[in-house]
Amino acid sequence: MSYYYKAETVRQAIAGQWLFVLASLAPELEPALRKPGRHVPCPIHGGKDGFRLFKDAHETGGGVCNTCGTRHDGFELLMWLRGWSFDQCLMEVGDNLNAEKLYRKAQRIIPPAQQDRQKLPEAKTSRFSSKGELVNFGPARYEHKPENEMSYFATLQSAHGIERTIWGVDIERALTESGATCGDKVTMLNRGREAVTVVREVLDDHGELLHEESIATHRNTWEVINHSAVREHEQTETTDRLCQAQSNGGQSASRLRVVACEQPIREEETLADEEASASTTGVVPLFKETQQGPDWLHAVQTKMEQQTERRKRHDAQPGTQQLKILKVWDECLPIASEIAAPLHRYFQERKVLVRFGTLEQGDSIRFHPNLPYWEENAEGRMVEVGTFPAIVTAIRDVDGQLITLHRTYLSNHGKKAKVAECRKMMSVPEGLDLNGGAIPLAEPVEGILGLAEGLETALSAYRATGIATWSTVNAQLMKTFECPEGVHTVIIWADRDRSRTGEVAANVLKARLEANGISVIVLLPQLAIAAKAKGIDWNDVLVGQGILGFPPVRQLRSFIENRRSRSM
Numbered sequence: 001m002s003y004y005y006k007a008e009t010v011r012q013a014i015a016g017q018w019l020f021v022l023a024s025l026a027p028e029l030e031p032a033l034r035k036p037g038r039h040v041p042c043p044i045h046g047g048k049d050g051f052r053l054f055k056d057a058h059e060t061g062g063g064v065c066n067t068c069g070t071r072h073d074g075f076e077l078l079m080w081l082r083g084w085s086f087d088q089c090l091m092e093v094g095d096n097l098n099a100e101k102l103y104r105k106a107q108r109i110i111p112p113a114q115q116d117r118q119k120l121p122e123a124k125t126s127r128f129s130s131k132g133e134l135v136n137f138g139p140a141r142y143e144h145k146p147e148n149e150m151s152y153f154a155t156l157q158s159a160h161g162i163e164r165t166i167w168g169v170d171i172e173r174a175l176t177e178s179g180a181t182c183g184d185k186v187t188m189l190n191r192g193r194e195a196v197t198v199v200r201e202v203l204d205d206h207g208e209l210l211h212e213e214s215i216a217t218h219r220n221t222w223e224v225i226n227h228s229a230v231r232e233h234e235q236t237e238t239t240d241r242l243c244q245a246q247s248n249g250g251q252s253a254s255r256l257r258v259v260a261c262e263q264p265i266r267e268e269e270t271l272a273d274e275e276a277s278a279s280t281t282g283v284v285p286l287f288k289e290t291q292q293g294p295d296w297l298h299a300v301q302t303k304m305e306q307q308t309e310r311r312k313r314h315d316a317q318p319g320t321q322q323l324k325i326l327k328v329w330d331e332c333l334p335i336a337s338e339i340a341a342p343l344h345r346y347f348q349e350r351k352v353l354v355r356f357g358t359l360e361q362g363d364s365i366r367f368h369p370n371l372p373y374w375e376e377n378a379e380g381r382m383v384e385v386g387t388f389p390a391i392v393t394a395i396r397d398v399d400g401q402l403i404t405l406h407r408t409y410l411s412n413h414g415k416k417a418k419v420a421e422c423r424k425m426m427s428v429p430e431g432l433d434l435n436g437g438a439i440p441l442a443e444p445v446e447g448i449l450g451l452a453e454g455l456e457t458a459l460s461a462y463r464a465t466g467i468a469t470w471s472t473v474n475a476q477l478m479k480t481f482e483c484p485e486g487v488h489t490v491i492i493w494a495d496r497d498r499s500r501t502g503e504v505a506a507n508v509l510k511a512r513l514e515a516n517g518i519s520v521i522v523l524l525p526q527l528a529i530a531a532k533a534k535g536i537d538w539n540d541v542l543v544g545q546g547i548l549g550f551p552p553v554r555q556l557r558s559f560i561e562n563r564r565s566r567s568m
């Protein structure tokens with residue numbers, strides 16, 4: 001039975017399903033699917049880490065190889081991986097999703113050998129041509145009207161952004177022969193009308209074949225010139241050389257050559273033949289709703305949906321509290337500013353006057369010259385007590401979006417301000433979640449991230465080791481911290497409290513991160529807790545013993561390297 005899918009139907013059916021369809025139709029994508037957004041070897045050209053799926057691949061299915069190029073959505077990705085045309089891809093994805101099929105009164109084209117071809121006189125000249133970027137193509141009912149016969153279309157976008165759709169059954173053959181795909185610059189030439197014999201299938205109401213009839217008719221013939229083909233050819237050759245240059249890349253190199261040699265040119269086939277050759281055997285469809293597929297795939301899907309949800313919440317119309325937060329943040333100055341002298345003195349006293357340049361790149365710490373301090377008065381009303389210089393830090397979620405601000409109120413001389421609570425967090429806007437957040441002070445390098453509760457502790461570890469160290473503000477946020485992509489080892493510079501709060505929080509986080517395959521080192525200060533103190537932290541170590549009180553950074557790094565090489 002001859003059937004097809006409307007592109008729109010498949011697009012609707014695949015909404016939010018891309019990870020599952022890709023895992024099913026292209027199992028070689030597993031390394032990329034396990035960690036979307038992170039680099040893995042390219043499934044086509046190999047290499048070390050040139051390929052990644054987009055962070056929204058669960059919605060788009062797209063990915064990019066630094067060498068092979070960008071595949072904007074899952075259709076382009078599968079066409080690239082499998083060498084499919086768009087309509088083949090639509091059939092595969094439609095079958096995989098069990099999407100709604102449409103049955104056609106198909107016009108089967110008789111193979112050329114059986115045809116009595118008679119070119120009409122005007123066939124030699126091009127009647128008109130159209131040039132632009134190929135933005136869409138595929139089988140569809142003529143002019144997308146349900147009452148019309150099946151045809152084939154190509155939509156070109158001119159340099160001025162004007163789209164034009166051209167219709168004709170022969171466009172499919174011409175496009176395939178040109179090897180053009182979405183994004184390619186093409187010229188389409190109408191080569192005139194050609195006499196052909198088509199077989200029309202006459203179907204009953206249930207879509208069953210009643211009989212076939214032959215009809216002599218004419219058809220527009222097309223030629224597609226693919227201007228991107230030359231460029232791509234050069235690119236492929238470069239890739240080939242790169243692959244051959246790799247000492248252990250033999251397998252991927254030979255695979256690439258096969259792909260590169262595959263000529264997209266084929267003889268005119270009957271539609272039925274094409275469908276038979278397009279269907280892949282042994283493919284197991286995977287679905288999100290029915291819990292089919294491996295656990296890791298569902299875990300990745302859940303995580304990506306949560307990220308999308310957070311982004312959407314964040315991008316929604318900002319509420320009053322969000323505007324208050326942004327106002328304070330906008331009023332702040334860079335910490336390197338001369339006006340930030342109280343901050344400089346405060347940091348100097350704690351020996352954490354570090355690399356302002358690096359900290360400013362992270363844009364999570366700023367200085368406010370005169371931040372109002374509010375307090376509840378005897379009648380329970382909030383009143384402004386005064387304004388103070390303040391260190392203002394940004395608590396961001398795992399995607400880097402601002403959740404709220406933390407403030408440390410200072411005196412003009414760089415001491416803690418004489419107020420009831422000199423450290424305060426602004427309220428979290430409705431709809432946002434503080435859990436998982438942290439103050440990201442610098443970009444992690446080589447997959448290693450340090451973590452501490454307080455800002456001063458984090459800056460102490462950063463100063464002593466040079467390893468990017470973030471502040472989780474308090475023990476509660478330490479427990480819920482969400483590790484950013486690309487980090488393989490976390491060093492927790494834990495607070496040593498009499499209550500053991502800091503130690504417990506560090507170990508809770510350690511257990512959770514290790515369950516996710518992240519290596520964790522918990523380091524507690526070895527100094528004795530002073531008689532009247534509640535505890536001791538790594539800033540006390542820095543102030544008391546200097547950098548020598550910290551584990552030597554070389555030792556730390558070689559410990560991490562050894563541990564990693566053992567586990568790999």
Ligand SMILES: [Zn+2]
Binds near residue numbers: 065068
């Ligand atoms: Zn590649």
